[in-house]
Amino acid sequence: xxxxxxxxxxxxxxxxxxxxxxxxxxxxxxxxxxxxxxxxxxxxxxxxxxxxxxxxxxxxxxxxxxxxxxxxxxxxxxxxxxxxxxxxxxxxxxxxxxxxxxxxxxxxxxxxxxxxxxxxxxxxxxxxxxxxxxxxxxxxxxxxxxxxxxxxxxxxxxxxxxxxxxxxxxxxxxxxxxxxxxxxxxxxxxxxxxxxxxxxxxxxxxxxxxxxxxxxxxxxxxxxxxxxxxxxxxxxxxxxxxxxxxxxxxxxxxxxxxxxxxxxxxxxxxxxxxxxxxxxxxxxxxxxxxxxxxxxxxxxxxxxxxxxxxxxxxxxxxxxxxxxxxxxxxxxxxxxxxxxxxxxxxxxxxxxxxxxxxxxxxxxxxxxxxxxxxxxxxxxxxxxxxxxxxxxxxxxxxxxxxxxxx
Numbered sequence: 291x292x293x294x295x296x297x298x299x300x301x302x303x304x305x306x307x308x309x310x311x312x313x314x315x316x317x318x319x320x321x322x323x324x325x326x327x328x329x330x331x332x333x334x335x336x337x338x339x340x341x342x343x344x345x346x347x348x349x350x351x352x353x354x355x356x357x358x359x360x361x362x363x364x365x366x367x368x369x370x371x372x373x374x375x376x377x378x379x380x381x382x383x384x385x386x387x388x389x390x391x392x393x394x395x396x397x398x399x400x401x402x403x404x405x406x407x408x409x410x411x412x413x414x415x416x417x418x419x420x421x422x423x424x425x426x427x428x429x430x431x432x433x434x435x436x437x438x439x440x441x442x443x444x445x446x447x448x449x450x451x452x453x454x455x456x457x458x459x460x461x462x463x464x465x466x467x468x469x470x471x472x473x474x475x476x477x478x479x480x481x482x483x484x485x486x487x488x489x490x491x492x493x494x495x496x497x498x499x500x501x502x503x504x505x506x507x508x509x510x511x512x513x514x515x516x517x518x519x520x521x522x523x524x525x526x527x528x529x530x531x532x533x534x535x536x537x538x539x540x541x542x543x544x545x546x547x548x549x550x551x552x553x554x555x556x557x558x559x560x561x562x563x564x565x566x567x568x569x570x571x572x573x574x575x576x577x578x579x580x581x582x583x584x585x586x587x588x589x590x591x592x593x594x595x596x597x598x599x600x601x602x603x604x605x606x607x608x609x610x611x612x613x614x615x616x617x618x619x620x621x622x623x624x625x626x627x628x629x630x631x632x633x634x635x636x637x638x639x640x641x642x643x644x645x646x647x648x649x650x651x652x653x654x655x656x657x658x659x660x661x662x663x664x665x666x667x668x669x670x671x672x673x674x675x676x677x678x679x680x681x682x683x684x685x686x687x688x689x690x691x692x693x694x695x696x
Contacts, residue, residue, distance in 0.1 A: 305325050308321075318686070338588070344636065356643075375489045398511075405652055436546035439542075444535060467482045497527055543583075544687035547687065550661070569631065587610050615637075
């Protein structure tokens with residue numbers, strides 16, 4: 291499948307698992323499995339260390355002294371020239387009290403209780419997608435389903451107009467490349483910067499509109515936040531809004547798209563879910579484990595720490611290989627097989643520690659309803675692989691996946 295441009299990087303030192311190689315995203319698991327079993331704490335040719343075993347990944351998230359930034363405050367992965375809309379000032383890239391302050395200001399919007407009121411809206415969007423698919427005898431899974439559900443929900447939560455979704459789709463895919471821009475080609479980096487500029491312009495205008503006419507939405511709540519005297523300035527607010535849009539948009543497209551693909555390719559699992567709706571939540575967890583949209587994220591050691599028998603130095607950059615950890619046979623029996631009846635699913639797909647994905651409850655709610663509706667209301671489907679493509683996202687997110695019913 292086609293997708294985002296990738297750099298030409300020599301494979302020497304990558305142990306056969308170069309995350310920037312064009313073929314890696316198509317099927318990364320064989321290479322990641324070999325890396326995990328042969329060199330689980332692996333120093334890459336570009337500096338960071340890859341951590342691949344589940345126990346080591348969990349240990350770093352829970353116990354290691356880490357930061358999101360290097361000792362000098364710079365990002366280990368991001369583009370220093372990326373100015374407006376930069377993730378360097380997003381809560382994900384912060385630590386300690388500053389991270390806690392920003393996270394606290396938005397966390398209330400993503401609790402199960404707060405999300406209860408949008409359950410009906412999720413079902414309405416799913417119903418629309420099912421009706422259209424049955425009428426057409428097929429579906430473009432990404433556009434009509436995987437993208438439509440999370441995009442409309444995050445727009446509703448943040449108070450953004452749905453007519454802007456197509457623009458958000460382009461922007462968010464491009465901006466995900468900012469997380470590892472130091473390792474990407476200059477043309478991709480420039481496109482990423484431009485998307486940041488455009489998103490900053492957009493959200494600064496939205497902030498002006500909310501200040502003049504407050505509404506019942508997350509953006510207004512952030513503007514009006516008075517907790518412990520905290521107020522977000524316009525620039526800081528725009529950066530948090532950009533990050534929240536991407537967090538609630540791009541990765542959930544990947545979860546629903548990858549999960550739907552897995553259910554089509556594993557019809558026995560789809561049939562199990564169809565007959566047992568109580569398995570819907572477990573199906574989401576297994577899809578997150580089986581084919582996570584975020585294959586790796588990062589941490590930086592703030593002091594020396596032993597990982598997998600190797601003492602790593604202070605300021606070492608760690609790439610936490612979530613996809614490899616999720617397929618670790620020490621934790622999951624027959625890990626390369628999809629099994630929605632697993633009793634224990636210890637995936638690492640939402641990260642861990644203080645930076646655990648704050649939108650995980652929303653993603654789970656959207657995906658559980660999407661997966662059950664798909665298998666229970668639509669005929670058996672066939673993927674049109676020749677017409678599939680990856681998005682321009684850095685993540686493992688489909689950009690196009692047409693299916694036909696039979």
